[in-house]
Amino acid sequence: MVVRERLAGEKLAVELCGIALETPLIPASGTLSKEALGEVGSVYGAILPKTTTPRARAGNPPPRIAETPAGMVNSIGLQNPGVEKFLEGLDAFDLGVPIFVSVAGDTVDEFVALCGRLAGDPRIAAVELNLSCPNVEHGGLTFCAGPASAREVIEACRDALSSKPLFAKLTNEGVVANAIAAEEAGADALTVINTIPALTIDASAQTILVRGGLSGPAIKPVALRAVYDVSRAVNIPVIASGGVSTGTDVAEFMLAGATAVQVGTASFVREPEEILSEFSEYLDRMGTTASELTGAL
Secondary structure (H helix, E strand, O other): OHHHHHHOOOOOOEEEOOEEEOOOEEEOOOOOOHHHHHHHOOOOOOEOOOOEOOOOEOOOOOOOEEEEOOEEEEOOOOOEOOHHHHHHOHHHHOOOOOEEEEEOOOOHHHHHHHHHHHHOOOOOOEEEEEOOOEOHHHOOOEOOOOHHHHHHHHHHHHHHOOOOOEEEEEOOOOHHHHHHHHHHHOOOEEEEOOOEEEEEEEOOOOEEEEEEEEEOHHHHHHHHHHHHHHHOOOOOOEEEEOOOOOHHHHHHHHHHOOOEEEEOHHHHOOOHHHHHHHHHHHHHHHOOOHHHHOOOO
């Protein structure tokens, strides 16, 4: 834990919905494996494992990932062992920092059941609703298809999870309107944004390679705009997600209004420790702290 001792402290600490985080960095759901936990325990202020669902999912058939300029397109399909197996292995993610859990369902009732299952688990500090999954009750449109849909699932989950903070992860499409609806429905914080719909093609084989979500540095300007706009439209914290790869990126998202920042695709090509070190050096140069940085534009 040498890095945490060197970098942590008042200048990096932030508070998110009453939860103290030693650093503002959080792994984006689906990008941190159990095998890598020992390498990043000194970097993140909270841990966010891969999204869990009511039942096990095998995920989508390969190919699932395609590299693109400044990013990648993935279509994993929320592969996971289901919530019960997930909870059996949750202790592996206990690094002495808060654990947030991401959940996804195909119906409102599935989201509610997941929140009810997690509500009484003392290991879980907060729950993040992955609202980019298809709502089978409404023709396969995502739960972020419009404010009414987002409001419906968040209101229901708020009732089921009265004792823990509830985060809503929003897509970029209609993000401000959905953010306002999410706040009104009882969300305690908003994660902005998820991946952007994208497509890759194998020209040699003349076939689609991966149809999924674009992540990585390519989407950073889009995510930055979304964080900026949302943070000025709501009165609850915003967690930034989308294209972070450097400490300066972290600073920019916090200046735009984020309280915390998720690191996803960049963790596959850079050590998260390096990103945190760069951010710490930025704070030193500017003579400020992480908590003072939020919304300082």
